[in-house]
Amino acid sequence: MVGRLVQLQVVEHHHWATVAQQIQEDVIEIPAQRGPIYDRNGVPLAYDVPAYEIALDGYLLTKPELLISLLVRELGMSAAEAKDKVYRTAYFTWLARGVDYEVGQRIRAQAESLGIKGLLFFDSWKRAYPQGPLALAVLGVVGVDGNGLAGMELLFDEELSGRPRRIRLLRGPGGQIYDLWDEDPGAAGKPLHLTLDARVQWICEREVARGLGTYPGAERGFALVMDPGTGEVLALAHGPAVDPARPDPALLHPWSVTHVFEPGSVFKALVGLAAFDQGVITPEETFSGDSPILVQGVAVKNARGKSYGTITFRRAMAQSVNTVLVQVAQRMGIARTHAYLARMGFGEKTGIELPGEVNGILNPPEKWTELDLAVTSFGQGIAVTGIQLGAAFSALANGGTLLRPRLLPGPAEVRGQIASPDACRTMREVLRYAVNPDPNGDPSLGTAADVPGFGVAGKTGTAEMALPGRGYVADHVTTGMASFFPWDDPQYMVLVVYQTSTNPEFWSGSTAVPSVGEIVRGMAQLGIVRPYAPTTALGRSG
């Protein structure tokens, strides 16, 4: 006996100790809690909540019919799907993953009371969105394994993912736990704080949804609100909205960043800014507003072919007269106009923290013809992203400094100077007039964006879309308005864009423009902005 004792305790000690450890000890791994995402005020936009993953050991299963009815009742499975899973002959079959905590608790309790055996419950996490689908096109989603699949979740997947926790359990012969300790405490994912303001985002999403539901033919839209002084994005809302329960991959790309469009007349403000900066025009200078004018033998027309006679540049902007901007661009010439547009950031990524950003299309100047110059002056023949347009208008609003648009807080990143502060101020004044013109004069296209006391300034735009092999198509239209307020010291830049593929009578004045007004009004109603004191006669609108 002593000899056997020595054999077991000394000679074969290591072997038997290992066998005992395998029987008595167990390691369980708890997935890491993914880092939460907050808005600029600490409002949670996405975080992990407890959930269950439920599997089945087919060889231990009892009462399969009761289990099928339980799955149908609690998980909303079809009877056929539940039967297929339950009667599968396998040691391990996933029944459901990412099951809500409460639902999992109910299933576990009912399975116990009904005497159903063979169910395996695993603790896990599930991404939850306490604000509903707010900013989901920007945030992105995570897959069933907790990996980021789109948006910020994808771009910052490494930071948001933590390290799983490993716990070692000491079990008795009956399976009871005698002791446990952290073998690896793991680490939760790091939190991500965004520049978004959940309130502004909500206002914008609500407005885009209203626009899509109200404006005939509207199919998609976005609204961007930026702080022009810092480049911070306060809201980037896309519609149609993403359903967090069943996210449509097509809607998960923030198309204001991943897709291009021809900006239309919104662009006139930037071409005009370049002309002011070069000193080739003044706001009160008069031009011929007749339509059409011939450029390289091609008739360039105003909207609806309307002629305006002799008209000042200021009124031409308020009435969005194409032919006047063609003359302005011709004064600038191809080289200078192109240089300004490149300086404004068109044709290159802005560097915003979102995956899939595209460059936009700004052809090199040597490929431009006089006709290209003419149509570019009113925003056709050039393709931009929404975020490029927003960044350029933010620069116009802040006195000419082009900043990198940002979704993460930090110091402002200067990309260049697009024009002098004086030129920017002159253009801002012209754009204020485009929203709030002389009460005795003709109405302006941007008046629906005016909100008394807030000094909104901006430029509208309606552009037909060019389709491959079909050229410009009348019922495929992009409408937009780029604006800022208050015009004399802008604190906010607001850009709204809608698109249709069915309505030839889709105009910015009845779509994007009122949406800008509603967003400003919504910000005022929630107390985010207050009416501004007048600083000049133009600054006061009501």
Next chain:
Amino acid sequence: MALVITVGVLVAGLLFLYLWQGAVLSGLRAQRAQILLELEEVERVRLDLAYQVDRAYSLDEIALRARALGMVPFDEERTRYLVLEGGSH
């Protein structure tokens, strides 16, 4: 002989003390493990409840509940402003 018995009793006493203390420690460890597991569960319940509170305070939910109470979105046409003498705000 008495010495052997005394030593034997002492050893047996010490052995008993050792085993008794070991058993107590094991029992405490098991209790601690159970409490830790319960704590994990309570923490998961807390996180789930925190989510429900956050959800209830979201702007969407507040708007929904306000409408259910009969409140309506702001309508400028039905709003009258008071003009304060000498004040611009």
